[in-house]
Amino acid sequence: MIAKHCLFLGMARKVFKSRKDALFTVVMWGTVLTMLFVLAAELNRIRQPGNGVEVLGLIILGFVIGLMFWLWFDTRYSIDEAFVYFRSGPIRGKIRVTAIREVVIGETMWSGLRPALARRGVVVKYKRYDEIYFSPDSNEAFVSALLEVNPEITVATKAAYR
Template sequence: MHRFFSTKNTFTLIILWAVVLFFITTIVLNYVIGNIPLIPLYIVSIVTGFMVWVIFDTRYVIKNDNLYYRSGPIRGRIDIKKITSLKKYSGLNVPVLLKPALDTKGFIITYNKYDDVFISPKKSEQFIEELMKINPNIKII
């Protein structure tokens, strides 16, 4: 089993932490004032919890012949033998729907026929080596 944590873009972290601090400040100020409706409090608390969860728990694990990714509540598994290509990508607008990553630089993994996911492992060279050990037919673009 090989574990790889996500790289973290400073800009992304600043935005995520700013939103978390804004939500916490809003909750505290409304509590102090005494104007705290329960349903919005629960919703804001859950969203804040999810954001903190994503910040601290975004990683990728290669175990047996599978690549497991997780970013907070977003989790998935990819059969490494079905990966067709690994494309290095850098930019704010990643052309992929599923992005369990905290950086704008990473890889677009294409698997099955049309499925893809964007990830950003810290030790990218070691990550590619581990994938290639399992599936040497992966095209590196």
């Protein structure tokens, strides 16, 4: 019974890590280091007599630092015979590959849903008006994996990317 089930799995899931470029590295780590400095200064201030503890502020600061680490170390995408799965910290989802109508390689989307850590990634247009931005470690391999599942996807390349 297990062997029969394995025959129906089709293509193996292909996993792509998110590429991390210099801009996002500086922004992410600069923010984390600044928050760690503030956290250390606040903890040092608490040790001094007569200073109250701002527990809520420390909890929020710790939560935001943890969230940024989670985003940095857990942003990736995978493609199987039916879906593109994405995860970036607590942001997770899937898109049916047959719903994808177009991908634009080398574009950067600055607003909207963008579980990504780099510029010049891939904008995936699906359904009628929906878009999402990914930054896989290889744009070409990612798009190739999509085309294996759905060869009817239109592929465009931004001129500056070429």
